[in-house]
Amino acid sequence: MTQTLTRPATVLDPPPAPPRRKKHRDPSRYFRLHLPLVLYLLFTLIPFYWMVVFAFRPAGSTSLVPWPITFEHFDTVWNGVGFGVFFQNSLIIGVGTLVVVTVFALMGGYALARFKFRGQRVFLLALLCTQFIPGAMMLIPLFVIFKSAGLLNSLTGLVIADTAFQLPLALILMSGFVRNVPVELEEAAMVDGCSRLRAFFAVTLPQLKPAIVAVGSFAFIGAWNNFLFALMFASKQDKFTLPVGLSYALGEFNTDFGALAAGGVIAAVPVVLVFAVVQRFLVQGLSAGAVKG
Amino acid sequence: MKTRTWAPYALIAPTLVLMAVFLVYPIASVGWFSLRHHTVTQPWKNGFIGFENFRRMLFEDQLFWQSLVFSAKWVVVEVGLQLVLGLVLALIVNETFVGRGLARSLVFSPWAVSGVLTTGIWILLYNPSTGIFQQLAQWGIGDAGTSVLGNPETVFPATVVTELWRGVPFFAILLLADLQSIPKDLYEAASVDGAGRWRTFVSITLPHLRDAIVLSTLLRAVWEFNNVDLIYTLTGGGPANQTTTLPLYVARKAVDSHDFGYGSALTMAGFVILLFFSILYLRLSKFGSRA
Structure with a gap:
């Protein structure tokens, strides 16, 4: 679906065709539905389109259609500036965070949803409170911890930092999803002689597939997009992530917009693709967990 | 399944450890740093100085107060506009029309884009030589003017619009989720009773969305x-520190000047403000009634 974002020809799609069914043939729909929708789509898509045009048209061209198409800017940033390495670093951090956050969130979410234990309320309260702790404000103490633990300029260190900040919300979301899986299924399996662990893997886990996709994807997007930790904790160029590389590009490529745009496309494509897949779960997940506390 | 086993504690142990080491301990150490002179560049001057950092912050630092005022302005303008636009967008994509799934994916997609990438995209749009305003001027629409980000009069609206692009989908997604939970028969009943579109919105939709609006607004206010x-x-906080928020000020103290002592004092001020928000949030989310 989102391939349209990187394929300029279809970005300015015509507005959705008017509905054919008779009961909808109401002329005011054009003003209260189609017109605002088209305006908002333009507001959303023109910036993406602008980046795509800059990334694919030859340097010096001011054409609004990237034709003849060129990959010179991608060559510049990927090989010349090192976005190839940054991409790899971001991917390692994104996937690493995804795995760790998902596993820990499953464990903790299961504990919250299926057990009643002493200190549960305090734990939940602590999880909620973490939503108010800003990464930017934690830069100073985290830098000191990372320095003494030898985690500066290390991708592992960045996975740990991203995990610590994403896990609480992921755990709350996951406990909501676990609660939605009927406990009776699991109990029936246990009556049949399964251990709790086996019952979980055989009965509950398969039901949680959409939840795992959703929570994992959010963790990936969050880690992929994280800027300040990567900026502060990884000062060597071979450990830069895409946002850090981009931020330097913003300063250095002040005249080379083609290179900046190509770097932007490289940073955008993975998250926008992932997002297209999980967009529906986002609507469900957030309403189930985070907001309703 | 009430139980007295150690199982739940084992399951939450990794989370507890991570939170203790990377969230709780750092907060405590911010308190300690805020009472010290501590810079990375001049470590020989480091030492305990009591409340000197706070005195300097409250009574001598113009930029601290300026950044607080700008933070407030930023949060109010940004969250207010995001809420209104997000609500309108949620109502639109909640209607039935051809291509609705695609439309949703497209209008929500900026949510997944990072702040740095958003900046990159909008710098391309705003750039004074080949940007959108120059293109429009070529077609005879408006006037090319100067760089919107360099001009003190346009830098604020330009920054607000940029963040709106990425921020409106958050509200739209959350409010859409809540819109979908409104029972259909309520609307049918209203339509049988002859209620118009506006009346239905005010009497059914808005009251139902109230909790979601309050909580998402608060969450977003903290986030912004x-x-x-x-x-x-x-903007880097410029021109002339006009767009410096408190956390940006902290980040610059940490990243650029490595002044950890004073930066920690600024952080403590931020914590006090955030504490107020979290208490409000927990009250409104009726945390107490759940257990």
């Missing part, structure tokens, strides 16, 4: 207060 990536890269 803490938002650093976008402003840091788009």
Whole structure:
């Protein structure tokens, strides 16, 4: 679906065709539905389109259609500036965070949803409170911890930092999803002689597939997009992530917009693709967990 | 399944350890640092100085107060506009029309884009030589003017619009989720009773959305207060510190000047403000009634 974002020809799609069914043939729909929708789509898509045009048209061209198409800017940033390495670093951090956050969130979410234990309320309260702790404000103490633990300029260190900040919300979301899986299924399996662990893997886990996709994807997007930790904790160029590389590009490529745009496309494509897949779960997940506390 | 086993504690142990080491301990150490003179560049001057950092912050630092005022302005304008536009967008994509799934994916997609990338995209749009305003001027629409980000009069609206692009989908997604939970028969009953579109919106939709609106507004206010990536890269807090928020000020103290002592004192001020927000949030989310 989102391939349209990187394929300029279809970005300015015509507005959705008017509905054919008779009961909808109401002329005011054009003003209260189609017109605002088209305006908002333009507001959303023109910036993406602008980046795509800059990334694919030859340097010096001011054409609004990237034709003849060129990959010179991608060559510049990927090989010349090192976005190839940054991409790899971001991917390692994104996937690493995804795995760790998902596993820990499953464990903790299961504990919250299926057990009643002493200190549960305090734990939940602590999880909620973490939503108010800003990464930017934690830069100073985290830098000191990372320095003494030898985690500066290390991708592992960045996975740990991203995990610590994403896990609480992921755990709350996951406990909501676990609660939605009927406990009776699991109990029936246990009556049949399964251990709790086996019952979980055989009965509950398969039901949680959409939840795992959703929570994992959010963790990936969050880690992929994280800027300040990567900026502060990884000062060597071979450990830069895409946002850090981009931020330097913003300063250095002040005249080379083609290179900046190509770097932007490289940073955008993975998250926008992932997002297209999980967009529906986002609507469900957030309403189930985070907001309703 | 009530139980007295150790199982739940084992399951939450990794989370507890991570939270203790990377969230709780750092908060405590911010308190300690705020009472010290501590810079990375001049470590020989480091030492305990009591409340000197706070005195300097409250009574001598113009930029601290300026950044607080700008933070408030930023949060109010940004969250207010995001809420209104997000609500309108949620109502639109909640209607039935051909291509609705695609439309949703497209209008929500900026949510997934990082602050730095948002900056990159909008710098391309705003750039004074080949940007959108120059293109429009070529077609005879408006006037090309100067760089919107360099001009003190346009830098604020330009930054607000940029963050709106990425921020409106958040509200739209949350409010859409809540819109979908309104029972259909309520609307049918209203329509049988002859209620118009506006009346239905005011009497059914808005009351139902109230809790979601309050909580998402609060969450977003905290988030926008803490938002650093976008402003840091788009304006760097300039021109002339006009767009410096409190967390941006902290980040610059940490990243650029490595003044950890004073930066920690600024952080403590931020914590006090955030504490107020969290208490409000927990009250409104009726945390107490759940257990």
